[in-house]
Amino acid sequence: MDFDWTPDEQAFRERLRDFLDTTLPDDWERFSQHGPASPDLTRYAQTFCAALAEEDLLIPHWPVEIGGQGQDPWHQTILAEEMWIAGEPRGGQYMNVNWIGPTLIRYGTPEQQARYLPPIAQGKALWCQGFSEPGSGSDLASLRTRAVADGGDYVVNGQKIWTSYAGLADTCFLLCRTSEDRKRGITILLVPMDTPGITVRQIPSIIGEGDIHEVFFDDMRVPASARLGEEGQAWEIIAYSLRNERLGIPRYALARSALDRAVSILQERGDFVREAVRIEAAGAAALCEAARLASYAIVTRRAEGETIGQESSSARYATVMCERRVCEFIVEHLPEALADAHPYLKMHHQRGIVAGIAAGAAEIQLNIIASDVLGLPREAR
Amino acid sequence: MQVALNEDQRAIRDALDALARPFEEAPVHEAPRVAASPDFARALAESGFLDVACDPDLGTATAGVVVERLARLPFAVEAATRAFFAPLLGDVSGPVCLVEGTRTPRLVRFLEAGACVIVVEEQGVSYFTADEQQLRRESESLFAYPMASLLEIPEERAGLPITPGEARTRARAALAAEAAGLMAAALASVCAHLSERTQFGRKLATFQALRHRLAEAQVRTNGVYWMAMKAATTLDPADAALAAWHAQESATSTVYDFHQFLGAMGMTLEHPLHFWTYRLKALIGELGGRGASAAAAADALWG
Numbered sequence: 161m162d163f164d165w166t167p168d169e170q171a172f173r174e175r176l177r178d179f180l181d182t183t184l185p186d187d188w189e190r191f192s193q194h195g196p197a198s199p200d201l202t203r204y205a206q207t208f209c210a211a212l213a214e215e216d217l218l219i220p221h222w223p224v225e226i227g228g229q230g231q232d233p234w235h236q237t238i239l240a241e242e243m244w245i246a247g248e249p250r251g252g253q254y255m256n257v258n259w260i261g262p263t264l265i266r267y268g269t270p271e272q273q274a275r276y277l278p279p280i281a282q283g284k285a286l287w288c289q290g291f292s293e294p295g296s297g298s299d300l301a302s303l304r305t306r307a308v309a310d311g312g313d314y315v316v317n318g319q320k321i322w323t324s325y326a327g328l329a330d331t332c333f334l335l336c337r338t339s340e341d342r343k344r345g346i347t348i349l350l351v352p353m354d355t356p357g358i359t360v361r362q363i364p365s366i367i368g369e370g371d372i373h374e375v376f377f378d379d380m381r382v383p384a385s386a387r388l389g390e391e392g393q394a395w396e397i398i399a400y401s402l403r404n405e406r407l408g409i410p411r412y413a414l415a416r417s418a419l420d421r422a423v424s425i426l427q428e429r430g431d432f433v434r435e436a437v438r439i440e441a442a443g444a445a446a447l448c449e450a451a452r453l454a455s456y457a458i459v460t461r462r463a464e465g466e467t468i469g470q471e472s473s474s475a476r477y478a479t480v481m482c483e484r485r486v487c488e489f490i491v492e493h494l495p496e497a498l499a500d501a502h503p504y505l506k507m508h509h510q511r512g513i514v515a516g517i518a519a520g521a522a523e524i525q526l527n528i529i530a531s532d533v534l535g536l537p538r539e540a541r
Numbered sequence: 542m543q544v545a546l547n548e549d550q551r552a553i554r555d556a557l558d559a560l561a562r563p564f565e566e567a568p569v570h571e572a573p574r575v576a577a578s579p580d581f582a583r584a585l586a587e588s589g590f591l592d593v594a595c596d597p598d599l600g601t602a603t604a605g606v607v608v609e610r611l612a613r614l615p616f617a618v619e620a621a622t623r624a625f626f627a628p629l630l631g632d633v634s635g636p637v638c639l640v641e642g643t644r645t646p647r648l649v650r651f652l653e654a655g656a657c658v659i660v661v662e663e664q665g666v667s668y669f670t671a672d673e674q675q676l677r678r679e680s681e682s683l684f685a686y687p688m689a690s691l692l693e694i695p696e697e698r699a700g701l702p703i704t705p706g707e708a709r710t711r712a713r714a715a716l717a718a719e720a721a722g723l724m725a726a727a728l729a730s731v732c733a734h735l736s737e738r739t740q741f742g743r744k745l746a747t748f749q750a751l752r753h754r755l756a757e758a759q760v761r762t763n764g765v766y767w768m769a770m771k772a773a774t775t776l777d778p779a780d781a782a783l784a785a786w787h788a789q790e791s792a793t794s795t796v797y798d799f800h801q802f803l804g805a806m807g808m809t810l811e812h813p814l815h816f817w818t819y820r821l822k823a824l825i826g827e828l829g830g831r832g833a834s835a836a837a838a839a840d841a842l843w844g
């Protein structure tokens with residue numbers, strides 16, 4: 161066991177902090193509260209990611225052969241933590257570099273790679289993820305958006321929902337049904353968002369302007385060359401994508417940072433004296449630490465070359481617990497943060513409240529832990 | 542950063558498991574509420590596992606590994622305080638106990654004649670060897686540890702070269718490591734029971750209401766484990782206080798659930814669950830309880 165960073169890792173973190181300090185605009189905190197998918201932030205992310213790419217900080221964890229530096233999972237974790245603590249100035253591009261790029265590297269045709277990888281590596285691409293549908297949230301495999309082969313094309317009809325970034329994205333990583341087989345009947349299409357037959361409608365939300373959308377497909381036609389992998393291979397491919405993304409976003413890092421900020425605000429005005437408040441804050445910090453270490457235990461295994469499966473659900477649920485506690489602490493002791501007094505804390509709240517829902521709901525994580533970590537007999541269905 | 546046991550630690554854990562294997566069965570017929578095993582205590586004392594912290598290459602980090610592992614046994618063995626304070630104490634036989642302040646009478650785990658009692662006060666840390674007159678055995682205690690009341694603390698005590706803060710840090714790390722092992726063992730025994738018992742034509746473990754709370758207990762147990770290991774490694778006051786808080790907080794919720802899920806079986810002395818849960822109850826109240834652990838964490842983190 162070793163709970164220290166190596167000098168190299170520490171230097172990498174400091175380099176990132178310096179970069180963020182000098183690169184982010186002065187009013188960053190104020191405008192980051194609009195949410196990582198807001199139009200303002202999405203546009204700014206193009207500038208920011210291009211600057212990251214200039215410094216070789218956009219895809220350092222990609223293999224050297226395709227422009228990365230082959231950095232280990234610890235560097236990837238540090239990068240993700242520092243970006244998320246800052247309010248994720250990469251906007252939706254975090255998806256590109258974390259899993260869309262690596263998935264294309266593994267499963268894309270040479271043409272798909274030539275078309276899509278360079279813009280990702282330069283920080284110019286914006287993708288959206290067309291998975292969820294009105295009738296298919298947690299039960300993703302029930303999705304019904306249909307792609308029918310027609311000559312050399314696919315014709316797509318159906319609807320996606322809760323799609324982040326769809327308003328401004330240039331490409332959609334779209335899951336469609338091509339046969340009735342529940343999991344092996346799903347196929348991935350890489351769809352330019354300006355294809356005729358796509359309609360995007362923004363859904364107003366409490367978590368920020370432009371964050372989620374509905375996307376409708378009416379007789380949308382794409383060539384068969386838009387298919388990623390084989391017909392029916394989507395489930396296998398997503399499992400690979402998730403392997404790169406199992407731990408999800410390092411939310412514990414922003415939660416802890418928000419907690420520290422809240423405490424320092426309370427201290428400045430003399431309100432961090434009562435034992436009751438101090439005890440609450442310490443409890444929230446403990447849950448952040450529990451989530452951080454649970455995540456690091458998984459990263460350790462990844463760094464040693466292990467393939468991580470369902471056991472990362474435990475770290476993800478720990479992260480939900482800490483997000484919740486930090487949000488509650490701020491709501492209780494600094495309610496003005498949810499108005500306009502402390503943009504950083506509001507930014508955290510906007511991102512924190514979805515921790516238990518987006519990218520695999522909390523109860524689904526508990527189901528996975530029960531079956532695959534505790535080894536309990538499966539639920540009756 | 543390496544949040545995993547290293548090779549030495551894994552080897553020590555495995556050797557410890559081998560030593561403990563003959564003693565794994567819960568002793569349901571003798572000493573039903575406490576379950577101590579003098580044979581195992583002797584084997585353990587001779588093995589040197591409790592002195593791993595004296596080896597600078599192994600340190601208190603490995604003591605944490607040992608303590609967590611031993612806590613999983615149905616037998617109560619005094620390991621935690623001894624293992625974390627061994628480098629300071631030199632040669633002690635008997636169990637090592639720890640009390641904060643000089644208030645008496647007070648319940649103390651593992652207290653017996655010949656036990657080494659560490660006294661942590663604001664002005665310093667000292668210890669003495671307890672004799673029969675200073676204690677009263679509490680054989681009616683529910684706590685599943687050998688318990689006695691400490692009736693008096695002698696004026697004459699030897700000093701320990703450690704500050705009160707450092708002593709509390711070690712005690713908190715030890716508590717968290719022990720709690721992690723207790724929670725892991727209790728969770729495993731509850732999962733085993735629910736995977737076997739059928740009601741309404743189904744294994745109880747297939748009911749989601751129970752599965753989710755067990756899964757949350759797994760998340761807590763895992764968190765307490767790594768926080769305890771970190772505290773044992775760094776001996777940092779914030780790490781130790783956070784670990785102790787998380788252990789005590791998690792013990793309060795999981796102990797309730799574990800008993801609930803075992804139904805009447807959990808109330809019997811036939812099932813070993815009570816060994817772990819009633820020890821956890823004792824740890825919830827140690828070192829000032831959750832409030833004191835949280836307050837110490839806040840002091841260490843934010844001043």
Ligand SMILES: Cc1cc2nc3c(=O)[nH]c(=O)nc-3n(C[C@H](O)[C@H](O)[C@H](O)COP(=O)(O)OP(=O)(O)OC[C@H]3O[C@@H](n4cnc5c(N)ncnc54)[C@H](O)[C@@H]3O)c2cc1C
Binds near residue numbers: 289296298519
């Ligand atoms: C901010 C945000 C951004 C998102 N961005 C995208 C995106 O870009 N692309 C995309 O495709 N999707 C996106 N989503 C959707 C997200 O993936 C879904 O919200 C998620 O999968 C849960 O689905 P649902 O909302 O339909 O909830 P439901 O599946 O309806 O679940 C509702 C509740 O029921 C519980 N539940 C469901 N099944 C079970 C079960 N078997 N056992 C116990 N409890 C259960 C859930 O845990 C949850 O608490 C986003 C969501 C949010 C909040």
